[in-house]
Amino acid sequence: MTKSNFPDNFLWGGATAANQFEGAYDVDGKGLSLVDILPDAHHGRWDYLFNAKAAMKMEEDFYPSHESVDFYHRYEEDLRLMAEMGFKTFRMSISWPRIFPQGDEKEPNEKGLQFYDRVIDLCIELGMEPLVTINHFDTPLGMLKKMNGWADRRMIDNYLNFSRVLFMRYKDKVKYWLTFNEINMILHIPLLGGGLDLEGIDNPEQVKYQAAHHQLVASALATKMAHEINPDFQIGCMLAAGVTYPNTPNPKDVFEAMTKDREGYFFIDVQSRGYYPSYSARLFKDMGVTIEMADTDVADLLGNTVDFISFSYYSSRLASADPEMTDTTAANVFESLKNPYLKTSEWGWQTDGLGLRTTMNQIYDRYQKPLFVVENGLGAKDIVEDGDKIHDEYRISYLSENIQAMGEAIADGVVCLGYTSWGCIDLISAGSGEMAKRYGYIYVDRDNDGNGTLNRLRKDSFYWYQDVIKTNGVEL
Ligand code: P53
Secondary structure (H helix, E strand, O other): OOOOOOOOOOEEEEEOOHHHHOOOOOOOOOOOEHHHHOOOHHHOHHHHOOOHHHHHHOOOOOOHHHOOOOHHHHHHHHHHHHHHHOOOEEEEEOOHHHHOOOOOOOOOOHHHHHHHHHHHHHHHHOOOEEEEEEEOOOOEHHHHHHHOHHHOOHHHHHHHHHHHHHHHHOOOOOOEEEEEOOHHHHHOOHHHHHOOOOOOOOOHHHHHHHHHHHHHHHHHHHHHHHHHHOOOOEEEEEEEEOOEEEOOOOHHHHHHHHHHHHHHHHHHHHHHHOOOOOOHHHHHHHHOOOOOOOOOHHHHHHHOOOOEEEEEEOOOEEEOOOOOOOOEEOOOOOOEEOOOOOEEOOOOOEEOHHHHHHHHHHHHHHHOOOEEEEEOOOOEOOOOEHHHEOOOHHHHHHHHHHHHHHHHHHHOOOOEEEEEEEOOEOOOOOOOOOOOOEOOOEEEOOOOOOOOOOOEEEOHHHHHHHHHHHOOOOOO
């Protein structure tokens, strides 16, 4: 038999996020999250990601997050389906406004916590290690209104109160925690990443980087608190990753590609090394950014670095210094030039397995800490055929290429704890708010307008992934 590249205790699983998955947006005392005011792409979602005030005034009759795929009421069936695939881990996030409805209450909402008790207990019963993202794109709307989200330093204490409740409650149940989902996305989708409204602001970079500083300090202080509460906790950062290639060997393109990668690495440099990278001084000067810091920040960052590095990878990116180069992939708000060597999906995302191997090697070389691939996948339209069959060979081929490449990276010497593909069950797209852009092994009967039975079906990829896990990545 072929030998597996993956260690025996490799954590195979899938990833979700409360705001795209749970629905029940006003049930059991939950407050509004900023995503609860966002319509789908056909009703202006893109604009509102940068101008939340307009969204707050708007009276839409359909908001995709309100019902989503109703994990809140169907968690039992869903978790059992994941266990049937053989999941060793399940990545979920905890909705902040479910626990603190406005974001800054003193006491948590007990009913909200009881939901997560049920989910986490069932995960453990089914043999799945919970991997919990504390904050995944769902700053409470109350905090946006009151203090423009993370632009305000008081958010650090609000976040720490929230984190303390979770660490205490789940200290014997959850070992792996991520402080912020895709922390670098605050630069690209400031509303989702930081609860920021940048409308009418003179220097948006100033606000974004100041907010980022608050998150970085919050992440460090949460890491400190976590280790005090349970020294066995493993705390990770989370980067929206994907190596940037230069479009040509022109040194200007090479420099541009390095600069683009540093946009993201900046955050992980702080979270993993514990201090602002040397290149940031010049970057801030050029952008007219001055970061206001408290006296204790430097020491707090330095003393409380993360235990492991997690990241999402969908594709590599391509950069050019030539302003004439404008042929981009129209995938989402995170634009990249189109790479002629890669296949392009319906949503404009390009498949690059080798790019994942390169990305893993690059990140591991840079930080020398264990990695965790916590998102990867292909958003595609699926068709339900006779007998409720969904033949998603395009998804299988994407995932197979990426998992093989991940195995090669491990064979290269990279230490990797696990792999959770994105949206293991169909859920709402963060970028477009649509249902039609599906990532799951499990199909959910629901369309972009909210019609459908919400019934769950096993796609072909369900059985394929079951086999991948059973053979520890030998059969791909
Ligand atoms: P969707 C782009 C835009 C928004 C969120 O994306 C993103 C990205 C990709 O880097 O990040 C993650 O749903 C995110 C998930 C999200 C997933 O990518 O726009 O952590 O919440 O659903 C996929 O197709």
